[in-house]
Amino acid sequence: MKLRPLVIALALLAPAVATVPAAEAADGGYSATIRRTEYGIPHITAKDYGGLGFGYGYAFAQDNLCTLASWVVTLRGERSRYFGPEAESDDPKPVANLTSDVYYKSVAASGVVRRLLARPAPVGPSDELRRLVDGYVAGYNRYLEDTGVANLPDPRCRGKAWVGPITATDMWNNLLDFSRMVSSSGLKEVITGMAEPERPKPEPPPAAGSNAWVLGRQATRGGGGMVLADPHFPWQGIRRFYQVQLTIPGVLDVSGGSLYGTPVVQIGHNAEVAWTHTVSHAQHxxxxxxxxxxxxxxxxxxxxxxxxxxxxxxxxxxxxxxxxxxxxxxxxxxxxxxxxxxxxxxxxxANAANLRAADEWLALARAGDLDELRTAQRTYQGMPFVHTLATDASGTAYFADTSVVPHVxxxxxxxxxxxxxxxxxxxxxxxxxxxxxLWGRDGDAVVPGVFGPGSQPRLVRADYVANSNNTYWMTNPAKPLTGYPQAYGKTGTDLEPRPRVSLDMIAQRLSGTDGLGAPGFTLETLQATVHGKRNLTFELMRDDLLKLCRAQPELSHEACQTLEKWDGRATLDGEGAVLWREFFSRLGRPMWRVPFDPERPLTTPRGLKIDDPAVRQALADTVEFFRSNRIPLTLTPGEAQSYSSIPIPGCTEGEGCFDRVRTGGPLGTDGRYPEVNTGSSFMMAVELTPGGPRTRTVLTYSLSANPASPHHTDQTALFSRGEWVTERFTAAEIAADPQLEIITIHEEP
Incomplete structure (x- = not known):
């Protein structure tokens, strides 16, 4: 391509200037305007899909070029060449570089992407998506050419030989790999036969956790729909979210979280519709x-x-x-x-040849109501492994497992x-x-071998639908879902603590018994509910544990006293939160006094089986670990866990924590956990009103993976304090930001 000089306007501009649409590129070339508001959040505007992708690719490269550059090396099967065959890959489930290379070389040689690109939509990509991808590649490469590898601001890849231009093929491979994340891509060692002898037998990576609530008109004080998105994705690497707004005036206007290296918003909203996802229990x-x-x-x-x-x-x-x-x-x-x-x-x-997901997300972004959103899902049938929860301004709550499931x-x-x-x-x-x-086929399925929309679990309500990686069964306890193929997951099974606390949080808010005022959700009470930091296993076992403490005076008085004083919330200053975690983890398995009863899924199991000697031993072992290492029994989450030196609240999945965290290993003898590596990632609370969406967000690990960026941990500090960003969605809201920065970029054909 012939290049024109980059047109840049960086300033604290007057509001009137910010409303000017993106300049048109001469001779049909790419053109886009990038407006950045607080925390560096980019709002990309262009007159067409190619220009929109161009602006997005450029903005993303400014913040995260090194992460994507490293991932492109992975997708090309070249990690051994640059980093050595035995080093650990940057896969979401790391393997040896040689294993990773053999897997990705085999995918490329299979020709699956080439065959899909030769197909028309919906099996192959739409023209709009192809232009987005091409523009994204051009924007990324333009930033790299303007800056130069030797001058990149991120020290992680500055001057490195493995950094270079990317291609559309790289991006299509990335989209395909995401679809395969919980299937083929997570089984590299068993596919290649290259598991290291000391490693356990390969198995799929643990499914990323998530929470999702959709609140209908009967659950909200304002009568409109509300969405809580709380995906629990990795805090490092290519599966992080990037916050962005993408706008083509009169065609598309969507804001939300977009996975690295993808040109579409996966979780977000427009003016009329909001949606989110959680990982499904279905077979894929x-x-x-x-x-x-x-x-x-x-x-x-x-x-x-x-x-x-x-x-x-x-x-x-x-x-x-x-x-x-x-x-x-x-x-x-x-x-x-x-x-x-x-x-x-x-x-x-089932996702071996699935590029449909990106087109489905693009169609969701254009939907004007729930009917159009559901039409988009029926058209593309591309959700690889997630449930969809959505609402519109009418306040209708919608849940469906539209993921790609083998027809068995x-x-x-x-x-x-x-x-x-x-x-x-x-x-x-x-x-x-x-x-x-062989797999069967439904007549309404767009590809053979999978269940079609008519077979998928779904629920439409006026009050709410919710999921925290439980099966579809308890989407709303007032209307249990049953009768679907077991390939979608089992019913009548233990909900696990996190889904239980999620449903209890909703029930308390709807009854007004959570201390947050009158019943029903507002945007403010939704935010407060989410950050409650409740630990359900402690709530369910506390009384029995204290009974054990009173009956066994030889047990640690100080430990029992600490747990008795703790309010059961994993806040930064929660004295007792870490002590409970360590005790609970030493149980090995939950020692429930009352077992699970499928007739009482919201209240069982419960209690602590204090007559089991393993319970007393776990408490004794926990206290001994703290004492022998001179760790105070009152150790708090704020003292024990962090990300980039910023204290992080929250507790673990097994403990029954809604906004769970996971660290890279156990508690050390210094009273510190390894750095947090998974948990709430892109959090979004949105209320759809007649006047437009009201939205609060927080990107827990912040916008940029570049440690030298001012936006490397700025939102992380907000998350640590339980604060949110007030989203700027309309042109007027964006223009009113006193920190507004604008650049306009052009590239001729």
Missing amino acids: FTVYRLKLAGGHSYLVDGRAEPMGEQEVTVTLPDGTVSVHTLLSSRYGPVLATGHTDEAAYALAD TDAEAKRCAEPSPDPGLDAYVLDGSTSAC
Whole structure:
């Protein structure tokens, strides 16, 4: 492309200036305006999709070029060349670089992206999405060319040989990899057969947690719809969220959280609709047992089929190559696990060829009401592994598991069942020796082998729908969902503490018993409810634990006194919060006094089984750890856990904490946990009103991964204090920001 000089206007501009639309590019080239408000949040405006992608790619590169540059090396299978074959990759579930390279080289060589790009929408990308991707690549590369690798502001990749221009293929590979995140991409070691001997057998990465509430007109004080988005995604790497607003006047105006390296908003709102997601319990892949027929072949309906053989070559730092041969079947890659002389196993991934998700998110962003949002979902059917919860200005609450699920009926799952090659692999294992066990097809499905919209769990309510990674069953306890294929998850099962505390928080707010005033949600009470920091296991076990303390005076008086005084909230100053966590983790498993009863899912299990010697031993061991390491029993979350030296409140998933955190390991002898690496990420509370959306957000790890950026931890400090950012959505709101900065960028064809 021929380049024009970059037109830049950086200033604290008068409000009137900020309302000027993006300048049109000469001769049909890319053009966009980037307006940044508090905390560096970019608002991108352009006259078309190519320009919008161009502005977005440029803005993202300003903040996070190094993270995406490293991930592109990963997607190209070149990590061994630059970082060594044994070093750990930057995958969401890290593996050795050589394992990562073999996997991604095999994906590229399979030609799956090329074949999808040759297909029309909805199976292939729409023209709008293709222009967004092309523009995004051009914007990223333009920033890199303007700045130069040697002058990048981020010290992590400044001057590095592995930094260079990206291509549209890189971005399509990233979109595909995200769709495969809880399936193929999380099983690299078992697909390549390159697990390290000391590692346990590979299994899918733990599904990212999330909380999502959609409050309908009967639950809100204002009578409109409200959404709480609280995805619990990684705090490092490519699966972080980036906060952005994308606008094409009269066509698109969406604000929210966008995963790194993607040109669309995954969780967000426009003027009329808001939506969010949580990870589903549904099956997204199955395993087929192959009956071997000698050599690299297997039997289907009595006939031998040869396995495919793919040779993968990876370049090492010294210029030599490492060659690997991978096997495939009609179902998918042949796995390294469970292989015997008689049988092998193959992975069938429902998201193996799913680029539809990005188009679906783009269509959600354009939806004018829930009907249009549901039409978008029926059209693309691309949500890879998440539930969708949404509302519009009418105050209707909507939930559906529209994720891509293999079409395996309950009858087929029973009829075709085979022993699993790995008990840790949570998937149907089916008989691959007969075509009678192939995935079925629904007439309303856009691709074969998956359930269509008519088979998916869904619920529409006027009060609320909610999910905290529980199955669809208890979306609203007043209307339990049942009767769907078990491939979508089981019903009648233990809710787990986090979903239980979530539903209890809603119930208390609707009854006005949470101390926050009159019943019903406002934007302000929604914010306060979310940051309550309740620890449900402590609430459910406290009385029994104190009974044990009184009955066993030889137990630590100081520990019992600390827990008795603690209010059960994992705030920064919660004295007792860390002591409880350490005790609870030492139980190994929850010692419930009253077991789970499917007839009472909201009140069972409960209590602490204090007559079990393991309970007393866990408490004694906990106290001994604190005392032997001179750690005060009153240690608080603010003292024990942090991110970039900023104290972080909250507690863990198992404890039953709504806004849970996860650290990189156990409590150290210095009274510190390793840095927080997972938890609430892009939090959004939005109320849809006749006057437009009212929104509060916080990006917990902040906008930029660059440690030298002023926006590296500024929102993290807000999150630490329980504060939010008031979103600027309209042109007038953006223009009123006294910190407003504007740049306009052009590029001719």
